[in-house]
Amino acid sequence: MILILFFFLAPVVITAVMGFTNMDYRFQWDFIGLGNFYRMANDFLVPKILVNTVVYTFGTLAIFNVTFGLILALLTTSISERVGLFFRALWLLPRFTPPVVYAAIWLWILSPTKNGLLNGIRVAMGLKPIAWISEFPWGVIIVTNGIIGASMGMLIFTSAIKAIPRDYLWAARVDGASWFQEVRHIILPLIRWPLMFITAYQTLSLLTSYEYILLITQGGPFHASEVWSLYAYNKAFSAYAGTYEFGYAAALATVLVLIGTVASIAYWKIFRFREMMAAPRIEVS
Amino acid sequence: MRKFLIGLLALGFAAGLVAAQEVKVITIKAWTVGPDDPSITRKLNLETAAERLNEMLEFVGANYRVKLEATFVTTSWSDYKRSNLLALQSGDPEKIADIIVTGHEDIGPYAEAGYIIPLDEYIAAFPEVYEDFFPALWEACKYKGKIWGIPQDTEARMFYYRKDLLKAAGYSEEFIESIPAKVVAGEFILDDIIALGQKLLDAGVVEEGMAIWHRPTPGTDWFQFIYAYGGELYDPDTGKLVVDKSATLALFKFIKKLVDLGLTPSAMSQISWPEIHTNFSGGKVGINLTGGSWNFAEWQHDPYNKSFDYLWENIGFAPIPAAEKGGKPVSVSHPLVHLITSTSRHKDLAFLIVTLASAVDLNTRHAIRSGHLAIRKSQLSYPPYYADVFARKVSELCAPFARFSPNHPKAPFYWEALFRDGIVPVEVGALSPEQALEHFVKRMQTELGDQVIIRE
Numbered sequence: 094m095i096l097i098l099f100f101f102l103a104p105v106v107i108t109a110v111m112g113f114t115n116m117d118y119r120f121q122w123d124f125i126g127l128g129n130f131y132r133m134a135n136d137f138l139v140p141k142i143l144v145n146t147v148v149y150t151f152g153t154l155a156i157f158n159v160t161f162g163l164i165l166a167l168l169t170t171s172i173s174e175r176v177g178l179f180f181r182a183l184w185l186l187p188r189f190t191p192p193v194v195y196a197a198i199w200l201w202i203l204s205p206t207k208n209g210l211l212n213g214i215r216v217a218m219g220l221k222p223i224a225w226i227s228e229f230p231w232g233v234i235i236v237t238n239g240i241i242g243a244s245m246g247m248l249i250f251t252s253a254i255k256a257i258p259r260d261y262l263w264a265a266r267v268d269g270a271s272w273f274q275e276v277r278h279i280i281l282p283l284i285r286w287p288l289m290f291i292t293a294y295q296t297l298s299l300l301t302s303y304e305y306i307l308l309i310t311q312g313g314p315f316h317a318s319e320v321w322s323l324y325a326y327n328k329a330f331s332a333y334a335g336t337y338e339f340g341y342a343a344a345l346a347t348v349l350v351l352i353g354t355v356a357s358i359a360y361w362k363i364f365r366f367r368e369m370m371a372a373p374r375i376e377v378s
Numbered sequence: 379m380r381k382f383l384i385g386l387l388a389l390g391f392a393a394g395l396v397a398a399q400e401v402k403v404i405t406i407k408a409w410t411v412g413p414d415d416p417s418i419t420r421k422l423n424l425e426t427a428a429e430r431l432n433e434m435l436e437f438v439g440a441n442y443r444v445k446l447e448a449t450f451v452t453t454s455w456s457d458y459k460r461s462n463l464l465a466l467q468s469g470d471p472e473k474i475a476d477i478i479v480t481g482h483e484d485i486g487p488y489a490e491a492g493y494i495i496p497l498d499e500y501i502a503a504f505p506e507v508y509e510d511f512f513p514a515l516w517e518a519c520k521y522k523g524k525i526w527g528i529p530q531d532t533e534a535r536m537f538y539y540r541k542d543l544l545k546a547a548g549y550s551e552e553f554i555e556s557i558p559a560k561v562v563a564g565e566f567i568l569d570d571i572i573a574l575g576q577k578l579l580d581a582g583v584v585e586e587g588m589a590i591w592h593r594p595t596p597g598t599d600w601f602q603f604i605y606a607y608g609g610e611l612y613d614p615d616t617g618k619l620v621v622d623k624s625a626t627l628a629l630f631k632f633i634k635k636l637v638d639l640g641l642t643p644s645a646m647s648q649i650s651w652p653e654i655h656t657n658f659s660g661g662k663v664g665i666n667l668t669g670g671s672w673n674f675a676e677w678q679h680d681p682y683n684k685s686f687d688y689l690w691e692n693i694g695f696a697p698i699p700a701a702e703k704g705g706k707p708v709s710v711s712h713p714l715v716h717l718i719t720s721t722s723r724h725k726d727l728a729f730l731i732v733t734l735a736s737a738v739d740l741n742t743r744h745a746i747r748s749g750h751l752a753i754r755k756s757q758l759s760y761p762p763y764y765a766d767v768f769a770r771k772v773s774e775l776c777a778p779f780a781r782f783s784p785n786h787p788k789a790p791f792y793w794e795a796l797f798r799d800g801i802v803p804v805e806v807g808a809l810s811p812e813q814a815l816e817h818f819v820k821r822m823q824t825e826l827g828d829q830v831i832i833r834e
Contacts, residue, residue, distance in 0.1 A: 118787070119491040120467040137820065205645030208653060224645030227806045314647055315803040330460050336791045336825075337463065337487070 105350055112344035118337040129344035138316060138324070146321040148231050149238075149306075150299040157239025158295040159288065162246020167276055169247070170254045181251065187241045196308030199237050203309075226310050230317035234306050238299070246291045253284040286369050293360035297353050321349055401441055406728055408448040408477040411458045416675045419744035420479050420530060420714070421450040427734035431727075444727055449475075459484070466493045469721060476722035477732060482518040482713050483598075485526045486787040494717045496524040500729045507733055510754045518713045518782045527715030528732050531741070531750040534709045534776030535599055536695040537571060538658065538666040538673070544574065547581035547664075554694065558775050561696040564704040568606060568632060571665060571699065575641040578664040585662075587643035590636055591654055592667040594647045596797035598710050598783040599668040602698040603629040604796075605708040605781055610833075611792070612784035619786050619830045621822050623815060626796070628701065630804045630811035637805055647802050652681065659684050661692065669695065671772045675749030690767070697776045709776040710783060713753075745769055751777060788826055795821050 115125045133139060165184055169177035187195055202210040205224040212222035226233050261279050270278070281288075303323035306312060312319030312327065319327070329342035360366070406428065410420040428446035435443055451458040462480065465473045466488070478494075488494045501508045508528075515529040544554050560566035575589035593599055601611055609625025612618075636642035643649070657663045659677040666673070674693075677684045697707035716732040718725050735741075738756055742763045745752055751773055757763045764770065783789050800818040803809040809817060822830050 118463060118487040136824065200650060203648075204650070204653065205643055205648050206653060206657075224643070224648065224806070226648045227645050310648075313798060313802060314645075314806045315798070315808045317808075330456070331791070331794055336788075336794070 105347075108343045108350070109347045111340060112347040114340040114343075116340040116343070120339070125340070129341045130348075132341060133344060133348070138319075141316055142319055142321055142324045145231070145317070145319055146300070149234055149318075149320050150296060152231065152235045153239045153242055153299055154292065154295050156235060158242040158246050158299070159292055161239065161243040162291065163250050163288070165243060165247040166250030166254055167280070170251055171272065181244075181247060184244050184247055188244050192304055192308060195241070196237075196305060199305075199309050203233060226318075227314050230310060230314070233310060234318045234320075237305050237309055238302065241305070242295060242299070245295065249287050249291055250284060253287040254280055257283050289360075289364040289366070290369075293357070293364065293366075296356055296360070300349060300353055300356070321345065325349065401443055403443050403445050404724055404727060405445045405447055406477065406724060406731060407475040408446060408479070408731075409458075409462060409475040410448055410450045410479040411455065412450065412452045413454055413458070414672055414676050414748065415452055416679055416748040417672070417744070417750075418450055419740075419747050421448045423735040423740040423744055424448050424477065424731060426740055427731045427737070430734050430737075431730055444731070446731065455481070466491070466719070471721040471723055474719050474721045476719060476724060476728035478717045478719060479530055479714055480717065482527060482715050482785060483783055483789050485519060485521045485715065485717070486785050486789070488717065489521045489524075489526050490787060492720055494526055495720050495725065496526055497528065497718065497729070498525050500718075500726075501525060501528070504733055507736060510756050512753060512755060514780060514782075515713055515753055518711075518785065519715055521785050527717050528736060529753045530714040530716050530736075531744060531748075532711045532713040532753055532780075533671045533750045534697070534711060534772050534780065535602060535668065535670050536697050536709060536772070536776055537699075538669040538693050538695045539574065540658075540661055540664050540692060541694045542661060542692045543578055543583045543664045547577045547583045549574075549577070557694060558696040561699045561707050562775065564700050564706060566696075567699045567703055567705070568603075568701050571667070572632075572635060572639065572641065575636070575665055576639060579639075579641060584664045586640045588657070588663050589641040590665040590667055591642065591649070591658065591663045592646060594649050594651065594654065596794045597668070598712050598793055599670075600629070600793060600796050600801065601783055602668075602708045602710045602781075603632065605710070606698055606705070607701045608705075611789075612786060613831055616831065617786070618828075619784060619788060619792055619822075619826065621819055621830055621832050623819065623832065623834050626800065626818065627811055627815045630800055630814050633801050633804050634811050637807070642805070644806050646805060647797075655682055659689070659693075670749075671751060671768075671776070672749035674768055675747065686768075695772075695775070697779050707779050708781055709779045711751075711780045712783065786829075788829055791825060792822070795825070 111122075112129055113124050113126065114122050115128065116122060165181070169180050171177075190198075201208075203225040204210075204212060205222060205226070207213055207216040207222050209222070209225075211225065215222060257280065261283075262275055265275050265279055301322050303320055303326060306318055306320060306323050307326065310318040312323045325342045325345035328336060328338045328345060330337070408421070408424050410424065412418065412420075425446050425448060428444050432443045451461075459480070462478060465475075468474070485494070489496075511529055512532075515532060516525060519525050519527040519529060539557070541554050545551060557566055571590065578584045578589045579586065604611060604622060604625045607622075607625035607628040609622030610620050611622075613620050633642075637644050654663075654666075655673070655677065658666045659682045674689060676682065677689055678686055697709040699705075699707050716735070718728050718732070722728050736753070738754055738760050739762075741753055742757050742760055744750060745757070745763065746766050746769060749768070751769065752758055752763055758773065783793070786792075795818060799821045800814045803817070804811055804814045819832055823832065
């Protein structure tokens with residue numbers, strides 16, 4: 094409880110209070126009432142940022158963090174243990190790579206000149222280079238984040254699949270079930286809780302993550318990949334020289350906390366997490 | 379100056395002299411920045427200055443010495459300024475440096491916040507040093523009528539062109555060598571840069587999109603084009619920033635032309651610095667539109683490793699040309715300054731170190747090694763500086779046309795927005811120049827409110 098108070102509630106309260114000030118590089122707590130929230134309502138960039146955030150969060154979640162994570166878990170548990178382990182370790186590599194190095198690799202892959210990996214291949218095939226980040230800003234931030242994000246789902250789903258009693262699968266195979274039927278009728282229903290947990294957890298995680306976007310696209314070009322949390326960061330510590338609008342940035346962050354809280358409650362209700370958390374009705378000893 | 383300092387020290391600390399038994403060590407902290415590696419002389423000069431001060435203290439028998447603890451940041455300006463600001467707001471002298479080396483644009487915010495002290499009285503105590511500084515540099519150190527910083531260095535911004543590529547495209551050597559003089563005379567204008575790029579492309583000397591490149595990030599460089607198109611950025615009467623709509627639109631149209639003609643890639647803002655430097659210093663790109671004098675030093679070091687002779691033979695430079703014939707060129711300078719923090723417990727000693735670090739020999743060492751310009755008049759006749767052909771040429775070509783970014787706390791936002799909300803959308807084709815202007819003006823008005831004046 095003390096930890097929650099110290100590491101979660103206190104920062105949220107301080108951020109919320111700061112959101113009612115016009116704090117800047119002077120770090121003065123000058124309260125301006127709802128000024129920042131009024132400004133946010135009239136900030137013509139906010140609708141664009143909001144759309145980017147929704148596309149980024151649910152795009153990454155749907156394509157990579159849940160679906161691709163699940164595919165990886167299913168495939169690597171369907172082959173021999175040693176090979177499966179190898180591939181899982183391979184997919185964990187991006188997560189172990191320092192973010193700056195990971196971003197630098199992507200910047201090389203996506204470079205708009207022929208020196209980039211993808212454009213190098215295109216040029217070798219007689220095609221013209223493509224400005225990947227300009228052409229596909231959403232695609233770039235979804236792929237670059239998703240490749241890291243998928244490994245979290247992969248790990249959780251793998252352990253959930255491995256926890257399924259083998260008897261069920263053997264029985265299904267004896268009855269002539271195909272691999273797809275096993276997945277559809279046995280595995281998926283039995284890993285329902287981890288699936289819902291990852292969906293909820295990763296939604297909240299993606300809502301607040303921006304480091305790879307900052308490093309790879311800086312939210313550009315022309316705010317095309319700028320998400321809510323990055324917008325708040327830029328307001329506080331803008332790229333080159335800093336605008337240091339801590340008050341407005343805190344108000345933006347407060348809205349994000351509210352969105353996260355509402356999303357948590359919604360997931361709790363829709364996915365009936367109370368049932369997952371409930372004590373088992375029978376005791377197994 | 380040496381005699382003066384000795385006198386000052388002898389007087390100021392005479393009491394300590396008499397009773398001196400043990401030598402006390404006073405730590406002076408300094409934050410310095412490159413981010414380019416060759417500018418490490420910003421740190422080294424302060425260290426040498428501390429050593430010289432200690433020699434003087436020993437000479438007069440003072441019972442203390444200084445120990446300089448200096449950091450040198452090479453990551454990015456953004457990282458440096460962010461960490462400085464977070465430390466400054468703590469108000470803790472243990473965490474805050476006594477001396478900060480930073481861009482002059484920080485003077486406005488830091489002075490407003492009370493993080494630094496005005497230096498007028500300190501400067502007045504050393505007329506033989508500070509009257510030797512170029513007067514224009516003091517303008518960049520002023521805020522609300524006071525001087526808050528000591529110029530550390532200055533540089534010139536210019537456009538670089540590959541002489542070898544222009545020659546290969548068919549230009550005569552005579553014409554190539556005459557470009558700087560024509561720029562200075564107002565005979566070579568901004569559109570002529572486009573003509574050079576076009577010829578490089580048409581002759582097949584460079585590939586499409588590799589004729590004219592520019593920096594991929596915001597920067598004061600972009601202000602040069604506003605000045606070149608006859609605009610202003612600051613209204614001294616009201617102390618407000620100014621957006622000059624016609625000059626800004628002209629800049630956006632210039633950028634669109636570069637992309638439409640296939641001279642500059644639409645994704646220029648996504649090309650990394652190392653790739654830009656590698657391609658230009660390696661002769662793959664014809665013109666570097668937003669170069670700086672420090673680049674010439676950078677290209678001589680890792681990872682570019684070009685010799686001075688190679689660069690001097692193949693690369694030419696001139697200030698940013700005027701937009702119209704007969705106009706004056708422009709070169710925005712971004713002087714770095716030494717600041718003394720208000721939390722410093724040893725402001726006098728910190729200032730003495732800064733004064734000693736501003737010595738002609740030390741500043742010249744910095745200027746030559748890092749591609750910066752002299753800050754003192756006497757440096758121009760100082761043999762090592764005079765012997766450096768690059769420094770001399772830059773001083774001759776660019777210094778007379780130096781302009782500065784306004785010392786307004788929101789000036790950094792201005793250059794951020796000009797790039798990200800104006801130049802980039804035009805370049806990537808998201809907005810037309812007219813739409814970009816409308817968007818940029820709206821953003822400036824939304825963010826700066828009554829701190830910005832919009833002029834037609």
